[in-house]
Amino acid sequence: MAGTQRWPRVIIFTTPSCPWCRAAKEYLRQRGVPFKEVDVSRDAAAARDLVRRTGQMGVPVLDIGGKIVIGFNRPQIDALLGLKKK
Template sequence: MQHIKITIYTTPTCPYCARAKSYLRQLGLKFTEVDVSRDPVAAERLVKKTGQTGVPVIEIGNQIVIGFDKEKIDRILGVR
């Protein structure tokens, strides 16, 4: 399952970001975290890609998950 590249766009004060990261760790997955509050270029890229200004946004391969949507994450990863 870890052959899929996972990137999570976050901010330090976002409780759903913390939950999403915790869940991915529970699944034993590695991911790249991008703090959009400290990286304005990444924040702009995220808005262009998804139209979203809120976090978390999780990129799993070429699929986007808006918010901590556990069911969608599971579906994309083939979990359960």
């Protein structure tokens, strides 16, 4: 049923100039997945946390229910969200 999907917590680490970040956010929006965006170019603490958690500073990075996805990896995102291929 529409509107009853329970999603894991999704945080996406981005920068304003990142085209893959925009693509990942649009991908989530199209699927109705709520997310929190963290702009690491404006949040130094979040940038340090990102490096601590992933070992790198590239974006986008998604935290889906505590599991890290580096880059806009659709199959991995779909698997963690429980989305089926159509």
